[in-house]
Amino acid sequence: MRGWLQPTLSRRLIGALMVAVLFFAVVVLAQDQLDIDEQIATNPGVRQTGLPLAAELDEVDDPVEAARMVDHLARVFNRQRQPSEVQTGRLLFQLYDRSGRLLYASADADPIARPGVGEQVLAGRNHWTWRHDGPRWSLRIAEPAISRGALFRFSCWELVKVMLPALPLMLLPIWLAVRTGMRPLRRFTRRIREMDAGQALAPLGMDLRYAELRPLGQAFDTLLLRLRERLQREQAFVHDAAHELRTPLAVIAAQAHVLAHAREPAARAEASAAMSSAIARSAHLAQQLLDLAALDGRASAPPDVVDLSILSAQLLAAQVGLARSRDIALSLEAPEKLPARLDRAAFQSILQNLLDNALRYVHEGARIEIELSPIASDGLRLVVADDGPGIDAQDHARIFDRFWRGSGHDQPGSGLGLAIxxxxxxxxxxxxxxGTGLDGRGIRFELTVPASA
Structure with a gap:
């Protein structure tokens, strides 16, 4: 039972067709009722019955013959009227001469008073009436009026008798069209279900035949390609991370062995220093991996208002001691205040890693200049430039790759800073x-964040 309650496209289309049929029926019934009202008001059945009779009476001069003619036709018409839900009474005929003398009446009733088409209560019942005053005779006919409810029920029944046989003929093509139209989608679903783990990320390349379904197949294949590329990047990332961590861990293991067996204080001190350096390198790499994983995640911290001038000054202040120990000139050019609404942690990661890289690779006595400035309509620009050894221009396209490190540098590092x-x-x-750094030497990094971001 629950399966029948599940929404399906076939049931939805058939339901939509039923609603359309119902709407069509309502429109037809409304139009039918308007037509009936108009016909009752202008050309009812008693008028259509009486017009030919009035034309024949105009040719008769004898009152007896005229009365006999009306009596004969009254009997014929009432005999032909079979009782039904709609026709529930007999027609009433009256014939008067021009002086107003009653010549014939098919039943006892008040005279029909209104000329032309009208309504009148006769014998305690409402009738539709028609009166025609000719040169010799006044012919008057009345028909029992039918209630609006009876007319509406009659119209509904007539419409149902027409539409019931036609409804299956309408539903069958819809059902066949939906069933055949869904066949490519069912084949697509079966293909996905039959895929094994090794093929899970291989594009299906299926032709779903219909223009409405083709974007679905293309979007799914595009998603599979993106997932495959992401999986390949993650596998390479895990491999490179394991490789980077293996070196400091090997150093830690070796120096721990030295510490355990060395007897001379100098050897123990050297091993302890090497172990501390390897531990610091491992901790730094682990922190960078965590930072990169956090940035790779979909969810980002809600932006808040940050004074970037103050934040940048604080980050530089933390590095002043290291810069002085190596005689490095560290400068910041920024407005007194530069408030911005953005992800504080992301901006801090950018400036921290660019500054760390510069301090690690420049020579003693070098310069590192940081420039922070607003750009058009609330955007901002951050520039970090130095006059150090720099990086070959041919390698600029690769410096943001994860675990990539340029040649010719003896400084330890993980190759993750610029990826972050x-x-x-x-x-x-x-x-x-x-680009190129200060005085045509070194390297320059420029971050631009437009206002639209």
Missing amino acids: VRQAATRLGGHVSV
Whole structure:
């Protein structure tokens, strides 16, 4: 029973057809009632019956013959009227001469008074009447009036008798069309169900035949391609992460062995320092992996109003000690206040990683300049530039890849910092570009976040 209550496209279309048929029936009934009302008001059945009789009476001069003619036709008409739900009474005929003398009446009733078409109560019942005053005779006919309810029921029944045989003929083509039209979709569903794990991300490449269904197949194939690419990136990411973590863990294991067996204080101190460095590198890599995973997630923190000038100054202040120890000139050029509504953590990740990279790779006595400025209509621009060794221009397209590290650098690193920068920029709805740094040397990173983002 529950299966029959499940919504299906076939039932929906058949239901829509039934509603359309019902609406059509209502319109037809309404139009039918309007036509009946108009006919009763202008050309009822008594008028159509009386007009030929009045024309024949105009040719008769004898009152007796005229009365006999009306009596004969009255008997004929009433004999032909079979009792039914609609026709429930006999026609009433009256014949008067021009002086107003009654010549014939088929039943006792008051005289029909109104000329032309009208309504009148005769013998205690409402009648539709028609009166024709000719040159010799006044012919008057009355028919028992039918109630509006009876007329409506009669119209409904007549409509049902016409539509009931036609309804299956309308439903059958609809059912066949839906059944054959859904066949490609059922085949598509069966193909998905039969896919094994190895083929789960391979595009189906099915032709769903109909123009309305083809976008579904194309969208599904596009989704499978994106999922396959994402899975491949995640597999490569896991592989590279395991590879990066293996080196510091191997160092930690080796130095732990040295610490356990070394007897000389110098050897123990050297092993302890190497172990601390490897632990710090592992912790830094783990934190970057967590940051990247958080930025890869769909959900983002709700934007709040942040004064970027103050936030940038705080981040630089935390690095002043390291910069002074290496005689690095660290400067910030920014407005006194620069409030913006954005993801605070994403902007902080960008500036922190760009600053860390610059401090790690520039030489002693180098310069690192940070510029923060508003751009058109509440957008913003962040520039981090240095005069360090820089990166070859041919490698600029790869520097944002995960775990990629340029050659010629002896500084330890994971190759995730710039990947985090690009992902955080995407989270902000902005873009990061790379170019030549200060005085034609080093490297320059520019983040632009338009107001629309």
